[in-house]
Amino acid sequence: MNFDPLYFPYPSRRMVVYAHNGMVATSQKDETIICRCEDVTWGEIRQALEKGYTTLDEIKRNTRAGMGRCQGTTCRRIILREIAKFCHKNIEEITIPTFRPPTKPIKLGTLAGDYDD
């Protein structure tokens, strides 16, 4: 069986709880990196929130968090939780941005080589 450490099927409720318990303490520091692909720190995300960018889409456009190689697989839930906290809402009430294809990065050569219709 191929094991891929970056693969998460979908953000399940259990993952959110895990992220909450496991990472909430570290995410309070400004220099903590939240989006590992794009090196976005908690400080940058906090500043975006304080400027009034309180949706995941806006934070993504503002900081590039979630736009890297893993497409937010790691940071999306942490940011969602922080938005919920900042806006005093439940995490379920925060709009999730469109999940864009592909699910995993794919080489252009592989894409171009597929001539099957």
Next chain:
Amino acid sequence: MIKKASVVIIGGGIIGCSIAYNLAKMGCKNIVLLEKNSLASGATGRCGAGIRQQFGTEMNCILARESIKIFENLSQELDYDIELNQGGYLILAYTEKEVNQFKKNVALEQSLGIDARFITVEKAKEIVPPLNTEGVLAATFCPTDGHANPFNTNFAYTEAAQRLGVKIYNFTEVREIKIKDNRVVSVSTDQGEVPTPIVINAAGGYSGEIGKMVGVDLPVYSQRHQILITEPVDPLFNPMLMSFSRNFYCQQTPHGSIIMGFGDPDEPKDYDIGSSWQFAREMAQKMIAVVPLLKEVSMVRQWSGLYNMSPDSQPILGEHPQVGGFYMAIGFSGHGFMLAPVVSLLMAELILKGQTSIPIDKLDIGRFERGELIIEPSVV
């Protein structure tokens, strides 16, 4: 919501936000901007981010030249890094017809003070070493063309406008525009109503819908354009690569990722902004033929946005002749981002002073009835 506005702008993309900023900068008070989603959620945040001056008509060249001049100082002016990178545009000619057209374009551009040049295939290869020159007959290059970050530029204008007192309402959808004696009197939204003598339609892909609210049929339609972006890689090439006949544009951003797109001529006229695997495959095939190294680079994301097309692929600017106070900055046909700095300045001049420092009267909506279409040969 605010009780009364002097201007209501519909659309929180680059056009709406830059007009808001320029109006406020010229001293206009009580400006309101309405956006039904979040800022830069439409075409601006989805665009290819290129900025070029290489056009085939005098007016487009002048507008683009002045726009670049503003872009060059924009980070300073707005106190926000817009990540401008002037790596040039390398436009490849694959047909004799293109060679002839490009010679004419370059002569025109040079006569207007634009630093464009007609270059040989060898020179093009020097500028972009990984370029596959097979089939390339010649190229044009303008080193001051380039790229800016559309999100940053949009937010830069927004935040500068807010500092000047502009009220911005996100997630506020316009429902109705009220007219009295053929003049705009107020705008109703899902958050309340704002009385105003002036409404600016800057709704991009949805500008036709705004037109219906004042009872006019605007000659624009929307069309999906798809784009994909790769993972960030080491610098491969600096300029935007572009071809009209082979229909592509492709550029490496300062961040290292490579963005590429093309226009599908069979795309239906509607509001679809989905993504298709057929696009990703064709795009990959097109670009690998031009830069073979790209076959090793991975695509991480694809998306699409709406071009707001006009009958002659040129913007429609100015007041509507039948509805007083209803201004339009629409139909940019894929060039809204690159033209926004200059167009917004001219729109603000038009609204506040009644005249503009660069003539834009040829871009009025009446040109279609008069049959005075502007034929721009160099568009994707």
